[in-house]
Amino acid sequence: MITNYSDTVIRNLTLDPENWTEMRELGHQMIDDIMDHLEQIREQPSWRIMPDDAKLFLKKPVPQKPEDIKQIYQEFKQYILPYNKGNIHPRFFAWVQGTGTPLGVLAEMLAAAMNPNVAIGEHAAMYVELQVIDWCKQMLNYPAEASGILLSGASMANVTALTVARDHQLRLSIRQKGLRKVEPELVLYCSAETHSCVQKAVELIGLGTESIRKIGVDEDYKIRTDALIAAIEKDLSEGFTPFCIVGNAGTVNTGAIDPMDDLLAISKKYSLWLHIDGAFGALAKLVPEYEAQLKSIEQADSLAFDLHKWMYMPYEIACVLIRNAAAHRNSFAITPSYLEPETRGLAGGPEPFNNYGPELSRGFKSLKVWMSLKEHGLEKYAAMIRQNIAQAFYFGDLVQKEGQLELLTPVTLNIVCYRYTREGLTDESLNKINKEILIRLQEQGIASPSSTVLQGKYAIRVAITNQRSRQSDFDLLIIETLRIGNELSL
Numbered sequence: 001m002i003t004n005y006s007d008t009v010i011r012n013l014t015l016d017p018e019n020w021t022e023m024r025e026l027g028h029q030m031i032d033d034i035m036d037h038l039e040q041i042r043e044q045p046s047w048r049i050m051p052d053d054a055k056l057f058l059k060k061p062v063p064q065k066p067e068d069i070k071q072i073y074q075e076f077k078q079y080i081l082p083y084n085k086g087n088i089h090p091r092f093f094a095w096v097q098g099t100g101t102p103l104g105v106l107a108e109m110l111a112a113a114m115n116p117n118v119a120i121g122e123h124a125a126m127y128v129e130l131q132v133i134d135w136c137k138q139m140l141n142y143p144a145e146a147s148g149i150l151l152s153g154a155s156m157a158n159v160t161a162l163t164v165a166r167d168h169q170l171r172l173s174i175r176q177k178g179l180r181k182v183e184p185e186l187v188l189y190c191s192a193e194t195h196s197c198v199q200k201a202v203e204l205i206g207l208g209t210e211s212i213r214k215i216g217v218d219e220d221y222k223i224r225t226d227a228l229i230a231a232i233e234k235d236l237s238e239g240f241t242p243f244c245i246v247g248n249a250g251t252v253n254t255g256a257i258d259p260m261d262d263l264l265a266i267s268k269k270y271s272l273w274l275h276i277d278g279a280f281g282a283l284a285k286l287v288p289e290y291e292a293q294l295k296s297i298e299q300a301d302s303l304a305f306d307l308h309k310w311m312y313m314p315y316e317i318a319c320v321l322i323r324n325a326a327a328h329r330n331s332f333a334i335t336p337s338y339l340e341p342e343t344r345g346l347a348g349g350p351e352p353f354n355n356y357g358p359e360l361s362r363g364f365k366s367l368k369v370w371m372s373l374k375e376h377g378l379e380k381y382a383a384m385i386r387q388n389i390a391q392a393f394y395f396g397d398l399v400q401k402e403g404q405l406e407l408l409t410p411v412t413l414n415i416v417c418y419r420y421t422r423e424g425l426t427d428e429s430l431n432k433i434n435k436e437i438l439i440r441l442q443e444q445g446i447a448s449p450s451s452t453v454l455q456g457k458y459a460i461r462v463a464i465t466n467q468r469s470r471q472s473d474f475d476l477l478i479i480e481t482l483r484i485g486n487e488l489s490l
């Protein structure tokens with residue numbers, strides 16, 4: 001090495017501000033602005049079309065020179081903040097997305113300030129994370145000895161669980177030999193209404209879509225258990241190796257909850273791993289009216305659910321719980337010399353989280369959960385979830401009372417699928433009209449439902465995991481759907 005660094009070393013470059021007062025003042029300003037924004041979000045349109053100048057502004061070459069932080073913040077306020085997705089808005093009902101909370105915002109700020117890498121070591125964030133995982137078990141009455149890990153979303157939670165399910169079936173040989181050398185052809189069962197991330201998970205763990213048996217559903221969009229048993233029997237007789245059933249606690253289309261007691265009994269009978277995708281619906285277990293229906297998920301081999309949906313935490317956070325902690329560890333534990341734990345010092349502490357999932361570096365996701373659960377208490381969350389369910393039933397009733405609206409599936413949880421109708425119109429033209437109604441609802445900033453197609457019928461789909469929605473928001477959505485529908489079919 002011939003480079004001479006000495007001139008650089010004495011400059012003591014850093015990314016910390018030269019002027020801390022200016023940074024502190026900007027921070028105060030941001031907190032004031034963001035609290036105003038959240039407090040007044042109801043007065044804002046639910047969504048705005050992002051203009052070309054804002055998009056152009058975001059196509060610049062990488063900055064080489066410093067820019068003023070106040071100016072950067074102005075640009076954020078001008079080009080980014082107004083064109084938010086809007087899931088913090090009281091009339092956001094698209095897909096299944098949570099709203100977050102003001103304390104959640106602050107907790108994220110504190111977590112970023114501490115900025116610990118929550119993989120290994122003796123430091124507080126490791127213990128907060130363990131506390132939150134324990135709280136997750138307690139919330140759903142899952143066994144205390146189970147293991148768990150916090151992940152970015154239910155998609156990753158499902159991948160993690162299905163990896164363990166696969167490895168447990170194939171024992172450890174899978175980690176040494178990989179799938180190519182493994183004999184049995186594993187097959188997995190789930191309903192046709194299962195979220196696409198389960199298929200992605202099966203692809204990622206190397207089994208391929210041909211190993212998925214998508215079982216038909218009944219008129220309530222729940223898995224048909226007779227068809228499930230028939231499929232398992234057929235696979236067994238043809239030499240396949242059934243290894244896993246994925247049950248839905250709340251399907252994404254309609255909120256259907258698969259018959260959990262039956263799935264548990266079938267998984268036991270055939271010695272299959274029972275995994276539950278409870279992305280949002282698992283949390284309905286906190287609501288007395290749903291407790292019994294979801295009781296059996298306590299006995300599932302693994303359980304995946306989001307905290308950024310029906311626990312209203314800021315993105316991203318989900319949890320997977322695995323009954324057999326040793327199996328969980330067997331799938332992921334690996335200890336190279338540079339991660340060797342100690343009994344004392346910074347490398348002491350609880351077992352590294354990277355032994356329980358695919359990631360090494362991990363942010364401090366759990367702080368917002370820890371603070372928020374303390375802020376409101378679990379009873380309040382149960383009441384909020386119950387309110388969202390009540391709102392879905394209320395909205396479903398409103399739809400049924402209107403001659404020009406049609407409820408496309410019975411409401412069973414927090415999702416309502418409906419459409420505008422008019423006598424004499426075919427499904428094809430109704431599909432066109434309803435698609436246009438949905439887009440205008442969004443573009444006019446009134447409300448943001450999403451869509452799905454149910455038995456060939458285009459449905460406006462309202463999914464409620466929103467802690468800001470009020471009864472009047474649903475009244476308005478009815479009025480506006482009718483207004484736009486009537487305008488369109490003139």
Ligand SMILES: *Cc1c(COP(=O)(O)O)cnc(C)c1O
Pocket residue numbers: 096152153154155156195197250251252277278279280306318
């Ligand atoms: C949202 C959702 C998922 C995916 O969860 P992410 O947090 O988006 O990764 C999986 N299953 C169901 C039923 C969902 O609603």
